[in-house]
Amino acid sequence: MRQGTDRAVSELEKPAYHHGDLRAALLDAALALLAEGQEPSLRAVARRAGVSPMAPYRHYADREALLAAVALRGIEGLKVALEAADAAAAPGEAVIAQAVAYVRYACDHPVLFRLMFGPARPTVEHGICAAAQDVKDVLLTRLAREAPDRFTPDFALGCWSTIHGLAQLVIEGLLAETDPDPLGSGMVERAVRAMLGCPESRV
Amino acid sequence: MRQGTDRAVSELEKPAYHHGDLRAALLDAALALLAEGQEPSLRAVARRAGVSPMAPYRHYADREALLAAVALRGIEGLKVALEAADAAAAPGEAVIAQAVAYVRYACDHPVLFRLMFGPARPTVEHGICAAAQDVKDVLLTRLAREAPDRFTPDFALGCWSTIHGLAQLVIEGLLAETDPDPLGSGMVERAVRAMLGCPESRV
DNA sequence: CGCGAATGTTTACGATGCAAACATGGCGAT
DNA sequence: ATCGCCATGTTTGCATCGTAAACATTCGCG
Structure with missing residues (x-):
């Protein structure tokens, strides 16, 4: 999964097709929604992470x-x-x-x-x-x-x-x-x- | 499918347009679903009570x-x-x-x-x-x-x-x-x- | 360079909660 | 008895949700 050469996260880089570390980003997004008091739906988490509704399924089996x-x-x-x-x-x-x-x-x-x-x-x-x-x-x-x-x-x-x-x-x-x-x-x-x-x- | 869902008190009359006591019937239906271990959706409760999905709203503000x-x-x-x-x-x-x-x-x-x-x-x-x-x-x-x-x-x-x-x-x-x-x-x-x-x- | 695998996307389907418009029929006033 | 009100149910429609299937893009390795 992880490799030495990290073009990990540079600021002005537009969201590439491959997100870099969606798994963690989804976690953070969910945490953020939670912190705002709303129960996170899968779609909302994806939205917040800036990806399509189905993207999370590449990293988590289901909601x-x-x-x-x-x-x-x-x-x-x-x-x-x-x-x-x-x-x-x-x-x-x-x-x-x-x-x-x-x-x-x-x-x-x-x-x-x-x-x-x-x-x-x-x-x-x-x-x-x-x-x-x-x-x-x-x-x-x-x-x-x-x-x-x-x-x-x-x-x-x-x-x-x-x-x-x-x-x-x-x-x-x-x-x-x-x-x-x-x-x-x-x-x-x-x-x-x-x-x-x-x-x-x-x- | 319409079946004679369990009507507690009455005898053989067909499901009338006016249910008689939907409010209570809905409660019982929800309790029944709960007892079966499933979280009751509004629609499921209505289904179980033998009425349309919107009927419950006449008796309860919302889910x-x-x-x-x-x-x-x-x-x-x-x-x-x-x-x-x-x-x-x-x-x-x-x-x-x-x-x-x-x-x-x-x-x-x-x-x-x-x-x-x-x-x-x-x-x-x-x-x-x-x-x-x-x-x-x-x-x-x-x-x-x-x-x-x-x-x-x-x-x-x-x-x-x-x-x-x-x-x-x-x-x-x-x-x-x-x-x-x-x-x-x-x-x-x-x-x-x-x-x-x-x-x-x-x- | 090329190709497979990993990662995202699009499209689609069924379920849900609910708003709005419509239908039915019980029941009191006439 | 009749009529009309209105409580009670129904139908239709929409937005959202979870997720299956098929497609697209790119990473990394040969």
């Missing part, structure tokens, strides 16, 4: 395959966000920080998030599952250190569920009438603390 | 309105399931029983469940939110009795999130590689117990 690739990237992004939050957290507060980051990521990219954890069963299914496990593991690792006494696989699953459920409830607006801004108001954080049984709220 | 009505009914069904589980539970085990019932409901009606708590924002949005609160309240009420010491609004939200997140993870297959049958294996129950800190497993 679902493209979306799955996007979802994978989104999951990786979530993992990165969790790791960053974990690293930046005060001692003993890393789990809470990860939880908040998780929900914030969902709020910042609601459509993407739905794609990531919704019916993304298609082609790359296994890839998605594995990536999701990676995400869980980031949380799990920190959990094992901050709460070694209570820690069990079941407890880890419970924690993940709590955080994931919270994210779902928030982005679907199910908490809107209870609290218009569950993240900003600290409700999310308090709910996680309540479940973990660590009420130190230290402003 | 989303129909789906929202279906979602509402699904949420009511969940509430009923929770109440039943609560009533049948052994003393002190009602919260766990509700949690398991919640996840089981999701597993039994995955497409419906996604509809209920997915982007069901449209028309009846408020109705959906309120109904969801009703569901939460069933859990919340029992929670206040079984765990009066830890009980706070934040704790209640946390519990709901845990259960809801568990349901999401299970129906999307995110736990499939960890455990192919999280409900049957008891993993769901154990995760909830771990979060609640009540490890009595009393087979």
Whole structure:
């Protein structure tokens, strides 16, 4: 696929027949549409990438395959966000920080998030599952250190569920009438603390 | 092909021009499609109800309105399931029983469940939110009795999130590689117990 | 230089959601 | 009983979507 001599991307070069790296461009286009809040149709993605509606099929089996690739990237992004939050957290507060980051990521990219954890069963299914496990593991690792006494696989699953459920409830607006801004108001954080049984709220 | 689609109440009259109670028939048709695991298109619902593709618009503003009505009914069904589980539970085990019932409901009606708590924002949005609160309240009420010491609004939200997140993870297959049958294996129950800190497993 | 394979394009088909115009017939006012 | 209103259904039409099939273009290797 890739070769040494790269006439890869020069600015004033008109769109050649061969796009150079459509595969990545399609991914970016889909991500961009997602970021704008719209669910990306295959045709819209192609349009945005400046190619014909059928072009994507040279790189992805079907719409679902493209979306799955996007979802994978989104999951990786979530993992990165969790790791960053974990690293930046005060001692003993890393789990809470990860939880908040998780929900914030969902709020910042609601459509993407739905794609990531919704019916993304298609082609790359296994890839998605594995990536999701990676995400869980980031949380799990920190959990094992901050709460070694209570820690069990079941407890880890419970924690993940709590955080994931919270994210779902928030982005679907199910908490809107209870609290218009569950993240900003600290409700999310308090709910996680309540479940973990660590009420130190230290402003 | 026109067949005598299941008319619930009437006897042998031919499909009259006026359907009698299309509104309800459409709901049932959508529910039936959902039960068969397919996402109901407006046209498919109309087909199943034995009317023309445009007929539903006399009763629902658009596809989303129909789906929202279906979602509402699904949420009511969940509430009923929770109440039943609560009533049948052994003393002190009602919260766990509700949690398991919640996840089981999701597993039994995955497409419906996604509809209920997915982007069901449209028309009846408020109705959906309120109904969801009703569901939460069933859990919340029992929670206040079984765990009066830890009980706070934040704790209640946390519990709901845990259960809801568990349901999401299970129906999307995110736990499939960890455990192919999280409900049957008891993993769901154990995760909830771990979060609640009540490890009595009393087979 | 030439040719095969990779990559894009065009055309076409069936499905979908919905707008607009038309048809039917239940039912209250006369 | 009759008539006419209008709620309820139907037909037609259009834009969009996913994707199959056939065609066009160019890359890279012999």
